[in-house]
Amino acid sequence: MVWQLGELIQACLIAWMAALAAVVAMKLFSGRISLNGILAATPNGGFDPTRVQSALIFLFIIGGYALQGLDAVATRGPMPEIPETLLVLLTGSNGVYLTGKIVRHRMAG
Structure with missing residues (x-):
């Protein structure tokens, strides 16, 4: 039951x-x-490379975990643990993005 x-x-x-x-x-x-301006750093549309790297790393991590999840579903096993390397990669990516955001804010103000 x-x-x-x-x-x-x-x-x-x-x-x-x-x-x-x-x-x-x-x-x-x-x-x-x-999705207009999703990669822009400023209201006037300046390009932000930290947003690009953040988006690409996020998609890479989601894709990797989804593939592991599909393997788990195919074998009827439990969902896999998130590998520590992916967590470190995501944390580093978010750190780079936030650092860029702080630096831009301080330079503008």
Whole structure:
């Protein structure tokens, strides 16, 4: 009985995440969510390399973990632990982004 409840909750969570992803995708494609200026550092549209590296590292980490998760699903095993190297990479990436943001703020003010 508990196993069936767990499978039901898992199916509901997967459906919820799929619905959420579909809504975001629809809003992106319809233009209701704008990506204009997502890589800009300033209101006038200056390019920010720290945002680019942060976005690329994030996508790399999410992709790597998703592949590990797909392997776990295929073998019906538990979700994998997040490797320490990915956490260090994400922490470093966020540190670089925040440092750039602080430096830009201090230089502007």
